[in-house]
Amino acid sequence: MPLASYSREQAAKITFQQAQPETLNCLFYRQPVEFVQPGQSIFFEGDEAKHVFEVVAGALRIFRILSDGRRVVTGFVFDGDLLGVSLRKNYLYSAEALVDTKIRRLTRKNFDLVVRQSEDLAPRAFEFICDEMAAVQDQMVLLACKSAEERLCTFLLKHLRKSMTKGEGQSVVKLPMTRQDMADYLGLTIETVSRMITKLSTKGVLGCVGRHSVKVMKPMLLAQLAGDDDVYEWATSIEQSEGRRHN
């Protein structure tokens, strides 16, 4: 699940306005940056949850393995996100880098101590967890009743949205994970994911489909195909502004 609380830019803005440089991310400011290579884990499911992490750059997959070898990817974590906040004694999942990744860490003990004593941070932490909960619930809805096409569109739309709010490469969605990761996240097989991407490409919804990025040509249609219409109006505005720009 996406653990996005605030994008970097947003965090910076808030810090500036309040003249109190306190966001959850700020807590990690003085911690040393650690480098994690692709495929390397930063912790495993069941490990004692000793640390809370900030992802400075890169991306990670969050997953669980069932006894018979099946894997479920429960989320992806990107730069600016926090990891390991809403946990009790042990990690509920493993976390593994998708690409070269930089992280910072705090001990839970310190993290909890600081957060608890701060008037500003405590509500932030609560908001963070609520967002996390909302994201997981959306994913439950996706898994419980959406078709393969809807699942993929929902997935792409979420990532498009993220890349739009960050302001980077308009309508080009970076996908650092493999097809297998996407499949395990969406409750599908790698073949079905591949087929759906091809299908969307054929329909003209996607263009320039590559292994680790796609260009969304018709965000509005993508939103329609995603199946929840709460994001529909949002995508409409994107498509219109995109259209204007190209004319």
Next chain:
Amino acid sequence: MPLASYSREQAAKITFQQAQPETLNCLFYRQPVEFVQPGQSIFFEGDEAKHVFEVVAGALRIFRILSDGRRVVTGFVFDGDLLGVSLRKNYLYSAEALVDTKIRRLTRKNFDLVVRQSEDLAPRAFEFICDEMAAVQDQMVLLACKSAEERLCTFLLKHLRKSMTKGEGQSVVKLPMTRQDMADYLGLTIETVSRMITKLSTKGVLGCVGRHSVKVMKPMLLAQLAGDDDVYEWATSIEQSEGRRHN
């Protein structure tokens, strides 16, 4: 809300030392009990989240409706459970009574205020949310990769477990919800749920299958069929003690 993390043991110790018998449920002690009839809602998805609820008796379903009418049941809430804790501005789902139900309520404002100021309660609230998160993640795993049979077995096992720890009617699982509710919760159709129940009955895993209760004859087998083996040892012990009793 201050989010401190203590293990259960630590929290209990502190409570004991301070002679403050405070749990989250205690907060509702002086609130008037409200009666809710079957089918009646206590709030709707999207409503402003003004209250936190304690379920005193009865049961509720928690669900979301998609634009095209599809319904997803994201959970069930039973007596002793709290409802509406991990939310931001609005409710993420609707809550509807399955049977005659008694609830108590507090305003979020008061709830947050009291919880935040209490050394005992703050960690309790955090633990509560973490448990909720763990449960939702388990459900994600179920929906992402389990077969219909595994889903039903997992569901029954969870409820068996609950009724065992409560000490009531050994191995008889109460199911106050309809088959449709179960189906919408498990990401299946009503027919498939029905067929799987029949199948388990035929296998001898279940006996005395009724509309709103089933008797689990072979908890161990049920656990095996559920697909995650973390609960397997637990069920083994049940079956053995059950077996001894009957000899």
Next chain:
DNA sequence: CGGTTCATTGATGTCCTTCAATAATCGTGG
């Protein structure tokens, strides 16, 4: 009791998976 809702069971259909082969991409060493 009789109507209504809810659950079960069967027949058929379909969406996704599985199996299998090919193709594209990446990394590595010559």
Next chain:
DNA sequence: CCACGATTATTGAAGGACATCAATGAACCG
């Protein structure tokens, strides 16, 4: 830089698990 194998992705054909459609049967309630 290209060749090479290894990994990853795409595409096709066949099968299966669950959904859909339809009918019957059981439980609930005034």
